[in-house]
Amino acid sequence: MFGQSTGRDVFYQNNERILRIVRLFKHAENCMGYEAKRTKGSEIDLIRKLPPTARRVAERTCDETNADIREKTVNTLNIYKDSTADVISERIESLNEEWDVERVLEAHAASIILIGSVLGMKKRRRWPYLTGAAGLFLLMHALEGWCPPLPVIRQMGIRTAEEIFNEKTVLKMLRGDFVQETDKTEEMLAMAEKE
Structure with a gap:
């Protein structure tokens, strides 16, 4: 046997x-x-499974990077914790102008597509491949919430629109726009992050 x-x-x-x-x-x-x-x-x-629209970038970002971004947000909120309403309002205005992941990615992709198109018309036939790659990355990002440049963008500290909105919400709590049950900024951020 x-x-x-x-x-x-x-x-x-x-x-x-x-x-x-x-x-x-x-x-x-x-x-x-x-x-x-x-x-x-x-x-x-x-x-x-396609990820939910609002959380797709954060879900496709590594936990360590998400934790770093959240920690920086909490540290920033702690700086503004005892500030006057005018100082907090200035911070909210600066957050209104902060570029989110979508805007950074779209600007870079548009630049690459434009450069690739111009060089493709003037120089060589290989340049359209660059525009195709940029288009593919945009499609991947739209569907999956991930594309090859995303980890680099996130490690640079670029936040999602939702993360920026959550910081603005906590700042409005600190300014007194909302009634809150706590004075700890991390707990306020956790309340703002709830769906």
Whole structure:
């Protein structure tokens, strides 16, 4: 019987394969935005889940970068905690002019598309590939909330519109626009972040 598989060996091999497949699906669900759906019979399809619009960038950004951005926001809020209403209003005005991730990404992509188009008309035929890549990145970002330049943009501290809005909301709480139950800026930010 040496070299032949017994029924028991085949059973364990099949179970091991099934476990590997289940782990793969779980990894795909957790990290890559896929959802495992059972279709007819025993077939399992991975269905791509598009992230919610408001949170798609933050969900596709690494936890460490999100934590750094949040910590900087809390530190900034602590600076303004005991400030006058006029100083807080100035900060809110500056936040109204702060560029968010979408604006930075769109400006860079538009610049690349423009440069690639001009150079494509004047110089070489390879330049349109650059415009195609920029278009692809914009499409990926619109659907997934992620594209190759995004991690660099986020590590530079560029925030989403929602993160900027949350800071403005807490500043308005500090200014007295809303009634709040706490005087701790981190708790106020947590209240503003709730959906």
